[in-house]
Amino acid sequence: MPGFFSPFITKPDSVSQIMLKVLLALIPGIALYVWYFGPAILVSITLASLTALATEALMLRLRNRPIAPFLKDNSALLTGWLLALSIPPLAPWWLVVVGTAFAISVSKHLYGGLGNNPFNPAMIGYAVLIISFPVQMTQWLSPHGLGSVELGFIEQLNYIFLGVFPEGIKLDALTMATPLDTLKTQLHLDGHVGEILAMPIYGRLAGHGSEMVAAGFLFGGLYLLATRIISWHIPVVYLGTLFAVAGLFHLLDPAHYVEPLFHWFSGAAMIGAFFILTDPITSPTTHRGKLIFAFGAGLLTYLIRAFGGFPDGMAFATLLMNICVPLIDAYTQPKVFGKKEQKP
Amino acid sequence: MRTLHPFHGGIHPATHKAQSNQKPIAQAALPSKLIIPLHQHVGNSAKPVVEVGQRVLKGQIIGAPEGHVSSAVHAPTSGVIAAIDMQQVAHPSGIPDLCITLIPDGHDEWIAREPCDDWKAESHTDLRHRLRDAGVVGLGGAAFPSDMKLYAHKHKIKTLVLNGAECEPYITCDDLLMRERAAEILQGAEIMRALLYAEEVLIGIEDNKPEAISAMRAAVLDGKHERVEVIAVPTVYPGGGAKQLIRVLTGIEVAAGVRSTNLGVQCFNVGTAYSTWRAIRHGEPLISRIVTVTGNVGQPQNFETLLGTPVNELVAQTGQLPGTTGYIMGGPMMGIRLPSAKVGVIKATNCIIAASDKLFPPALPALPCIRCTRCVDVCPAELQPQELYWFAQSKNLLKAQEYHLFDCIECGACSYVCPSNIPLVQYYRFAKSEIWAQETSKKAADAARERHEYREQRIEREKQEKADKLAAKEKAAQEAKAQRASAPLPNPLPQAGEGANVADAPVDADPENTMQLKIQAAIDHAKQQATVIKPKNTEQLTPQQQAEIAEIEARRARIRELALSSADEHTDGQGDK
Structure with missing residues (x-):
């Protein structure tokens, strides 16, 4: 029986397929993550996925919504993955669980669930964790070959779930600050960019290992662009703004402001440009709006990185711009068919 | 080479045209009966001009155009009018409309062209x-x-x-x-x-x-x-x-x-x-058109079809296949689902698609909008369908109009691409009909208010007129009295014979005054009566009742006006003489 009203045909496309493609696009970056930092991240992703699905189901039940169709939409999984990728892989298990549960329950379902959340849930989860547990949130694993000691997978599992290390090893020996964090600290100590970048944690463009992970996300992002899951507006303008502002400061004072490519391949810039800022629910719908949104996010990211208190500015830049979305949309409505300036 | 100006958006659904365009146009067989709606066009319904039992010729007008925007309806073949009654028509609502049923006599005899x-x-x-x-x-x-x-x-x-x-x-x-x-x-x-x-x-x-x-x-x-x-x-x-x-x-x-x-x-x-x-x-009047019959049928083809041909009789000529669940008139993007297979083909019937679950799977349950803006990308009117959906859903009709709801041509491209399977066009149709309904009731209310205000004014004016008349009369009476008092009596010494009249004199001396008193008494009495019989529930009338009352009042006023003007004419005429 066809539906009651036209159109009677639809394109075979669904929310769950879109979300699935985004998840797939994350895989190159995750693979490189595992290559450089070991398999601990897979544990975080699994934990986050399970927590996300369980929280989603619980919240749907509490809200008297059908559970199966929403669990199958893959949106909770995506939130879980993005959050897991923002948390240090060797973090204790409860950190991932608390962050994901908060992201799904408070920032998504309390606002009305899928499609109604004003803020990116993964970034809310990250913000909650970095404010509440700053110590745990800044103990990042050293990349493969850089740390004084390295843990095997079983030993990593032991630490994540039980909090125990093998005899004689301490957490400090395994972890280090992120390349962005190190840069910031060293600059505060009157270091010069040139000297700082000579440190072993830096690679060709940015952090050793992490720059390759960022490249993986760039690759996945290009796939999203090619399959038209996302449009060019946000990634291009975001990265462009970040590059331009960083480039300006670098030109003015190369000793204290690192070159723009470093910013591209550090921290969450790449994953943010293609996977986080482009979240359709929390970004503007008009083309002009997307440009403004991405420009603001790029500018804020740089300002927080260069002058703020946090090592990376991506999450807060995203959240700050999320607030502006309704306003941006309202003021960037395009002219409709027949109501434009008629061409001469 | 002419430069073309492509429009924004659009979609590329599978065309399915090769099914029905391989064979030439065929003449559809004469059906057993023709059900011809009198309202097949935009504007006023045609008015039936034939009677049941009457024989009509092919091309004879059976429905005459009525009013400015209307169109004639003709007998598609010769035969006998079997009925003029309400029947289901090709409209998704299934609400019946006036139709003429014609039983063909098989002669296909033309009227003089x-x-x-x-x-x-x-x-x-x-x-x-x-x-x-x-x-x-x-x-x-x-x-x-x-x-x-x-x-x-x-x-x-x-x-x-x-x-x-x-x-x-x-x-x-x-x-x-x-x-x-x-x-x-x-x-x-x-x-x-x-x-x-x-x-x-x-x-x-x-x-x-x-x-x-x-x-x-x-x-x-x-x-x-x-x-x-x-x-x-x-x-x-x-x-x-x-x-x-x-x-x-x-x-x-x-x-x-x-x-x-x-x-x-x-x-x-x-x-x-x-x-x-x-x-x-x-x-040759418009009595037939070409109709594509396709979808879940054995031999999809185009037919030169008499208007009024029942859809099931038309489809039967293409070999029906099992699994047909209904019929779509028009295309799958903007067509309508027919309420019954027995409705007649009308002037707007370009295509009949036999639907099956395989061709048109039932719609999937809708998920919330994720603002992906695929609808924006395909909208040929360059609207923001996701915003319109939001406003229509929350019945924020003003906002929907601000976002150009009425620029929507209901092409269905947004619904087609929506990954959340939201029936967007239905939301827009709903919002539009809500706005139309609101406007109609607002107009009615405005008219009622105007009538009421007019009535109040009229009552006030009549009161004033009465008072003026009364005052004028009184004044005239006073003057008359004064005149009589000052004038010398024609016969100051009453004669003996007239003595009997003396006692009555004061009364006779002022007949006007007596009349005044009587009139005043009558008015008072009438007023009293009016307050006694005054309806007590006039305070809380429904707007509809008020409107009805106002209408009656207006009608009365009109009659009175007519009466007055005719009276005027009458007096004028007399004056001329």
Whole structure:
């Protein structure tokens, strides 16, 4: 029986397929993550996925919504993955669980669930964790070959779930600050960019290992662009703004402001440009709006990185711009068919 | 090569046209009965002019046009009128409408036709009348009376656009018409061009119909038509929407609420041009049209079909397949689901699709909107469908209008691409109908209020008039009294014989005064009575009751006015004498 009203045909496309493609696009970056930092991240992703699905189901039940169709939409999984990728892989298990549960329950379902959340849930989860547990949130694993000691997978599992290390090893020996964090600290100590970048944690463009992970996300992002899951507006303008502002400061004072490519391949810039800022629910719908949104996010990211208190500015830049979305949309409505300036 | 002006958005659904465009147009068999609705066009319903039991001839008017915007309805074949009653019609609501049922007698006997050998010799008014009497309406789906669109008005019309785009999937009736009857389409276009004083004729055909394009181009050359151009336009739905086709061919965008003629363009379907020619040249009214029968049928094909042919009898000729769950009239993007297979084919029926679950799977449950803006990317009206959905859903109708709800052409492209399976167009239809309903009730309320205010005013005025009259009378009486008092008595010493009258004198001396008293008493009495019998529940009347009362009052006032004016005339007449 066809539906009651036209159109009677639809394109075979669904929310769950879109979300699935985004998840797939994350895989190159995750693979490189595992290559450089070991398999601990897979544990975080699994934990986050399970927590996300369980929280989603619980919240749907509490809200008297059908559970199966929403669990199958893959949106909770995506939130879980993005959050897991923002948390240090060797973090204790409860950190991932608390962050994901908060992201799904408070920032998504309390606002009305899928499609109604004003803020990116993964970034809310990250913000909650970095404010509440700053110590745990800044103990990042050293990349493969850089740390004084390295843990095997079983030993990593032991630490994540039980909090125990093998005899004689301490957490400090395994972890280090992120390349962005190190840069910031060293600059505060009157270091010069040139000297700082000579440190072993830096690679060709940015952090050793992490720059390759960022490249993986760039690759996945290009796939999203090619399959038209996302449009060019946000990634291009975001990265462009970040590059331009960083480039300006670098030109003015190369000793204290690192070159723009470093910013591209550090921290969450790449994953943010293609996977986080482009979240359709929390970004503007008009083309002009997307440009403004991405420009603001790029500018804020740089300002927080260069002058703020946090090592990376991506999450807060995203959240700050999320607030502006309704306003941006309202003021960037395009002219409709027949109501434009008629061409001469 | 003409520069085309592609419109924004659009979609590329599977066309399914090859199913039905492989075979030539066939003549559909004469059905057992014809169910002919009297309202097949935009505007007023036609008025039945035949009686049950009457024999009618093919082409005889059975429904006459009524009012300004209306169109005639004719007997599609000769036979007997079996019924004039309410029956289900080709409308998704299933609400019955007045139909004439005709039982064909099989003779197919024409009424005397009035062919016109040289239409150029006819006046334009006559040509338009002929079209109106021939029941020619737009055959692209809107069914707007064509004579109404063939005025040049005060704006100069440069371009006549003939729409042969046929962008909806499955439909091939225009394709086949252009392949087989190109010359007559062009002749019809020449009549239209003349009526519009248009300079050029542009015929837009989607490039997935190469046979139709070449047939039309050949006919342009053969017929030596000047300034007539057949243009292949890109295949993209809804490229056959009038606004979209006009934009593609001329670059002109016709905004919502603007007439294309104001911008120098008029647009007709190719089928309408063909019917125009048949009506003018051969005197044949619109009694049949080409209908594509396709979908879940054995032999999909186009049929020259008499109007009123029941859908099931038409579909039966193509070999029905099992699994048919219903019928769609029109295409799958903008068509309607027929309430029954027994409804008659109407002037707007371009296609009948037998639907099955395989061809049209039931709609999936809708998920929330994720603002992915795929709908924005495909919207040919360049709207923000996701915002309109949001406003329609929350019944924020003002906001919906602010976001150009009424610019939506309901093409369905947004619903087609929505990954959340939201039936967006239905939300827009709902919002539009809510707004219309609100406007209607607002108008009614305004009218009632005006009537009420008028009544209050009138009562006040009448009161004032009465008081004035009374005052004038009183004044006149006083003056009269004063005059009498000052005047010398004609007979100061009453004679003995008249003595009997003396006692009565004071009373007789002032008859006016007595009258005054009596009148006053009567008025007081009437007032008292009025307060006694005054209805007590007039305070809390429903608006409807108030409206009714106001209406009655208005009617009374009118009668009184008429009475007064006739009385005036009467006195005037006397005065003249």
